Amino acid sequence: MKESISNANFPRDAEDRVYHISVKTGDVANRVLTVGDHVRARRIAKHLDSEEETGHPIFEKQSQRGFLTITGRYKGVPVSIMAIGMGNCMMDFFVRETRASVDGTLAIIRFGSCGSLTTEAPPGAVVVPAGGYCIRRNIDYFADEPIHPEIKDHAYLFSGVFKADDEITDILSSTLNEALAPVVAETHKVGPVLTGGLNADGCSFYSSQGRQDEVFWDDNKDLVEEIHTKYPNTHSIEMETSMLFHLARCARDPTKPIKAAGCMQVFADRVNNAFIHPDQVDILEPIVGQACLDALIKIPIENEMEAVGTVWEPISK
Known part of the structure; x- marks a missing residue:
């Protein structure tokens, strides 16, 4: 660690950058597209406007973590694209520390798999x-001496x-x-867009998504069936x-709400045990990525940050 850190409760460095994603106010726009x-x-x-078009360079920051x-800017509108890795804890770091670095409404679209x-949804x-x-x-289920007997028979909690x-x-x-309609009409390799259902988030890629691993004690062979029983309208599962x-719902400051939506490419067919082909990804990913940006800039923002003092402020020449 090279930086001097203050505030153990919500760590920041001497430049007021948050601890894990290493940004400060003015580095992240009100509209964010996040990927893993x-x-x-x-x-x-690569779809972002050029420096010649905007009058400022594209900002890039890779944190140590x-x-x-x-x-x-995309089509003139300030946006941020943020890669966060995988899992619940990475999403927690990202949402909390981004929220602390942005004034006004924070609109987030997640694009994942x-x-x-x-x-x-093949x-x-x-x-x-x-x-x-x-x-x-349920970690306690696997303990030699569980301390929560009321849930001791449940290996997974919903x-x-x-x-x-x-x-x-x-x-x-x-x-x-x-965006996808013309491609779907031409080829059966991608599509459709499936809406209206639920997404299940596992705390891991393996046990809590019902993947079988004989090396570990998981007791998850009936988990997918349990998902269908509890929430029959579940379309997807990821992390x-x-x-x-959940975190958007728990943002309590009325002057700093979080509005969130998401879309995911189907990579793994858990019904028929099939996986996406690289040719499909090559077709799908660029279209969906740009469509996410097009959607992002249509989102109305309350109390949007002014450009002055931000990384998207045009540089006077």
Whole structure:
């Protein structure tokens, strides 16, 4: 560690950058597209306006802990593209520390990948969930001496549902359908866009998503069936999007709301045990990435930050 850190409760360095994603106020725009993969983030960032068009360079910051922030303008509108890695804790770092670095409404679209739990979403489809819930491995179930006897028979715990933002979800769904329609008409390799269902967030890629591993004690062979029983309208399963919806719901400052939506490419068909082909990803990812940006700039923002003092402020010449 090279920086001097203050405030153990919410750590920041001497330049007021938050501890894990390493940004400060003025580095991140009110509209954010978040992905897991930094390679995907850089590909999408190629759509941003050039320095000649905007009058300022594209900002890029890679934190020591692997978070990537790219901020610029898309069709003249300030946006940030942020790669955060995988899992609930990475989403927690990202949402809390981004929220602390942005004034006004924070609008977030997540673009990720997922497993499908329905025949309506084969590999190459895009899922836009209306809400999501979380599945957590009950660590106490596996303990020699459990201290919570009331849940000792449940290896996995299900949460209630957290809704996505209706307005952003509608904008995202219509933008994706419009962008993908010509390609879907030409080829059966991608599509459809499936909306209106739920996303399940596992706390891991393996046990809490029902993947079988003979090396570990998981007691999860009936987990997918339990998902269908508890929430029959579950379309997708992954590790981040429901956590995003949960944290958006828990943002309590009325002057700093978080509005969130998400879409995921179906990579793993958990019904038929199939996986997406690289050719499908090559077709799908650029279209969905740009469609997410197109949706992002349509989102109305209350109390949007002024450009003065930010990384998207045009430089006087």
